[in-house]
Amino acid sequence: MPESPPRIYPAEGGLLGAELRQTPEDFQVTELLPFTASGSGAHHWLVVEKRGLNTQDVANRLARCAGVAVRDVGFAGLKDRHAITRQSFTVPAMPGPDPDWASLEDDSLHFQQISRHDRKLRRGVLRGNHFRLVLRATTGARSLWDARLQSLMKEGFPNYFGAQRFGHRNLQEAARLLSGQPMRIDRHRRGLLWSAARSALFNLVLAERVRQANWAQILPGEIVQLAGSHSIFLAADDDLSDLQARATDWDLHPTGPLPGRGGLAPTAAAIALENSALSAGPIIAGAGDGLRWAQRLAEQGLDAARRPLRARPETLTSDWQDAQTLVLSFFLPAGVFATSCVEGLFGQEMAGVRRLDTGVD
Secondary structure (H helix, E strand, O other), X not given: OOOOOOOOOOOOOOOOEEEEOOOHHHEEEEEEOXXXXXXXXXXXXEEEEEEOOOXXXXXXXXXXXXXXXXXXXXXXXXXXXXXXXXXEEEEEOOOOOOOOHHHHOEOOEEEXXXXXXXXXXXXXXXXXXXXXXXXXXXXXXXXXXXXXXXXXXXXXXXXXXXXHHHOOOHHHHHHHHHOOOOOOOOHHHHHHHHHHHHHHHHHHHHHHHHHOOOOOOOOOOOEEEEOOOOOEEEOOHHHHHHHHHHHHOOOEEEEEEEOOEOOOOOOHHHHHHHHHHHOOOEOOOOOOEXXXXXXXXXXXXXXXXXXXXXXXXXXXXXXXXXXXXEEEEEEEEOOOOHHHHHHHHHOOOOOOOOOOOOOOO
């Protein structure tokens, strides 16, 4: 059984393909925060370029060098190991001389900035990430590549959670938790499993809306989210044409569920579609359907939330280095997966391609 529900994409004109990330240089991500280091304060501010290390690897090294607990090292989001990534960390400043940061530098880690800040960097505060991806051995007509790139900028792509959200057997372990089986795991691991389960349910609903070709439409009873904010509201029937015009202008978005307790719920056609998608069958064999999962997640005390069904790359540029090598450069807001952007370009899931990371989860 697949490790996550299938992700379905519009594929007008056919499918595209390419090999992605043959080397770390083929996948580069730079974290963008909504603020810069204050220049003074009780925390070291470190901007790190890393290669062959994940974020936790770097946090561990910084903690040992500074003589602090790793839990006190701050960062905004996780970055993948198989890439060249740039991100910021904060480390509490202890009495005495500053740590010898230079002693940590090698081929896998380089400091781009060392400064001070007045507070710990918290998870999720980033604005987004800038990506530079190299697609090699591309397949498909150049005219289709050009058309699909234009569509990405105008129409966007289904805002799926990428395959890396589900890790290795995360959904299988989540199913055990949701079935009430005893498991000895720490709080952090439990949170990751709940997140994987909620992401799978969102992807199920989004896939059904792609099948029905209404993933960019405002349905009766839709929960709508204002672009660039977390503000949501229930679409009124007499406002649907106006709301759809605003959605066409990317001023607001239709949303899908991140199940939990409470929260604003859709009605009418929107809730009927969501319930139908969730009840279609078990995500993991023997674990109950999506509606049962949603009920169990609410019982765990997780608060319900909504996520936009679509996203689009900003400042997208493309450069053909040769007949089969395409370089893409673009920005994605926090929470949006580069995987889904590239799959939206291809019109299909990337089978057998090393997983990408948004750097925000």
